[in-house]
Amino acid sequence: xxxxxxxxxxxxxxxxxxGASAGVRFIAGGTNLIDLMKENVExxxxxxxxxxxxxxxxxxxxxxxxxxxxxxxxxxxxxHPLVRGHYPLLxxxxxxxxxxxxxxxxxxxxxxxxxxRCCYFYDLATVCNKRxxxxxxxxxxxxxxxxxxxxxxxxxxxxxxxxxxxxxAALEARVRxxxxxxxxTIPIADFHRLPGNEPEFDTILRAGDxxxxxxxxxxxxxxxxxxxxxxxxxxxxxxxxxxxVALQLDGEYxxxxxxxxxxxxxxxxxxxSAELALRGQRTSNSSYQRAAETLLQGAEGxxxxxxxxxxxxxxxxxxxxxxxxxTRR
Amino acid sequence: MDDASSSFExxxxxxxxxxxxxxxxTLLDLLRERAGLTGTKKGCDxxxxxxxxxxxxGQRVNSCLMLAVMxxxxxxxxxxxxxxxxxxxxxxxxxxxxxxFQCGYCTPGQICSALGLIREGKADSVDSIxxxxxxxxxxxxxxxxxxxxxxxxxxxx
Numbered sequence: 001x002x003x004x005x006x007x008x009x010x011x012x013x014x015x016x017x018x019g020a021s022a023g024v025r026f027i028a029g030g031t032n033l034i035d036l037m038k039e040n041v042e043x044x045x046x047x048x049x050x051x052x053x054x055x056x057x058x059x060x061x062x063x064x065x066x067x068x069x070x071x072x073x074x075x076x077x078x079x080h081p082l083v084r085g086h087y088p089l090l091x092x093x094x095x096x097x098x099x100x101x102x103x104x105x106x107x108x109x110x111x112x113x114x115x116x117r118c119c120y121f122y123d124l125a126t127v128c129n130k131r132x133x134x135x136x137x138x139x140x141x142x143x144x145x146x147x148x149x150x151x152x153x154x155x156x157x158x159x160x161x162x163x164x165x166x167x168x169a170a171l172e173a174r175v176r177x178x179x180x181x182x183x184x185t186i187p188i189a190d191f192h193r194l195p196g197n198e199p200e201f202d203t204i205l206r207a208g209d210x211x212x213x214x215x216x217x218x219x220x221x222x223x224x225x226x227x228x229x230x231x232x233x234x235x236x237x238x239x240x241x242x243x244x245v246a247l248q249l250d251g252e253y254x255x256x257x258x259x260x261x262x263x264x265x266x267x268x269x270x271x272x273s274a275e276l277a278l279r280g281q282r283t284s285n286s287s288y289q290r291a292a293e294t295l296l297q298g299a300e301g302x303x304x305x306x307x308x309x310x311x312x313x314x315x316x317x318x319x320x321x322x323x324x325x326x327t328r329r
Numbered sequence: 330m331d332d333a334s335s336s337f338e339x340x341x342x343x344x345x346x347x348x349x350x351x352x353x354x355t356l357l358d359l360l361r362e363r364a365g366l367t368g369t370k371k372g373c374d375x376x377x378x379x380x381x382x383x384x385x386x387g388q389r390v391n392s393c394l395m396l397a398v399m400x401x402x403x404x405x406x407x408x409x410x411x412x413x414x415x416x417x418x419x420x421x422x423x424x425x426x427x428x429x430f431q432c433g434y435c436t437p438g439q440i441c442s443a444l445g446l447i448r449e450g451k452a453d454s455v456d457s458i459x460x461x462x463x464x465x466x467x468x469x470x471x472x473x474x475x476x477x478x479x480x481x482x483x484x485x486x
Contacts, residue, residue, distance in 0.1 A: 006352030099464020235463035
């Protein structure tokens with residue numbers, strides 16, 4: 001690990017001002033950052049410890065939304081009574097990610113900002129446009145089993161590894177960010193970006209921006225939701241494909257639907273057209289199949305991950321059928 | 330607190346200790362190399378194997394992914410802190426009685442993780458134990474005996 005300077009931020013303003021300098025990284029849970037520093041993928045000059053900032057609360061807001069402080073641990077969010085009761089989709093997604101030890105450390109903000117687990121991104125002996133821009137992509141013709149089938153570019157075929165963010169996409173969460181120009185709210189759909197020609201940028205955040213909270217809208221979809229994660233091990237593995245689905249039903253008919261995929265793209269994959277394809281339809285496999293076709297339009301696999309297209313199609317149908325049966329608690 | 334070494338205090342197994350170390354020292358390295366507590370093991374050093382599991386403020390965590398300097402004022406429990414004098418902790422007894430290890434390298438992490446698991450109330454079924462112990466790998470493959478040891482100990486805490 002490269003040597004670095006360290007200080008603790010005492011106020012939010014301190015953190016934002018310190019974070020704006022080149023070579024500075026915020027540290028909270030550290031589960032991803034320390035790992036990347038040990039691999040020399042991340043080489044910050046200074047770490048600013050933000051863990052003592054007042055961002056550790058889960059609270060109901062006046063408009064009915066639920067605010068998750070950026071420093072609340074993944075475990076605490078998953079087990080929080082308001083999350084379990086009203087946003088079981090989020091709880092399920094969080095508990096399907098990482099291990100109990102990691103979930104105790106990892107935070108809401110850090111989960112949003114975690115980097116891809118593409119093995120070439122981690123391996124300094126290979127080229128990677130995300131790690132070092134304009135060097136090439138070793139994954140394209142490499143071992144790409146874990147990689148993207150949607151939204152990838154010539155420059156990068158990495159996927160975003162989060163489970164939490166897939167649930168947040170379906171729940172239409174908002175990210176609260178404090179920057180040098182003050183506070184702003186970013187819809188989760190706009191927070192992460194596709195790789196394009198600049199895969200080094202995972203999100204639209206810029207230097208100094210500090211995530212303060214994630215807000216969950218009051219519509220909680222708690223009756224009919226499901227998170228299905230398909231992976232190489234039964235537990236403690238990243239998704240090959242995951243599906244977050246939330247349905248609002250009227251008898252056998254779908255009034256409204258939200259559908260997001262994980263493990264398939266540089267960001268949680270969600271298309272309004274796929275959700276509209278479910279609106280007014282019967283809760284049947286043929287309805288789910290049509291939505292799956294729409295959501296997977298344009299999917300293109302590589303040598304080792306073409307199976308993901310059919311896997312995603314089947315996972316969507318199964319997840320929708322599970323959600324229609326009622327949320328498992 | 331800035332650039333060079335930082336001065337801070339951590340309570341380890343009930344004893345307050347003072348340290349002055351560089352910011353890049355992990356909690357795991359601090360425990361093993363500065364505090365002389367080598368019971369906590371370094372396996373992968375990347376948060377994947379769970380051998381370094383300790384409890385910080387009562388919660389199980391991977392000490393290899395934590396900076397020691399960030400634990401200022403916190404309470405750390407390691408495998409050395411579980412027994413009461415010569416009286417082994419119920420989890421330690423359970424692991425011996427059920428032959429829940431071969432080489433023993435993952436065992437301190439398994440036991441600290443199991444203690445966290447039981448406190449979280451997640452040790453109520455075999456399926457739950459297996460799911461919520463998935464962050465601790467045992468390459469000798471003693472998993473079924475580890476589950477049995479935890480099942481025995483959960484009622485004795």
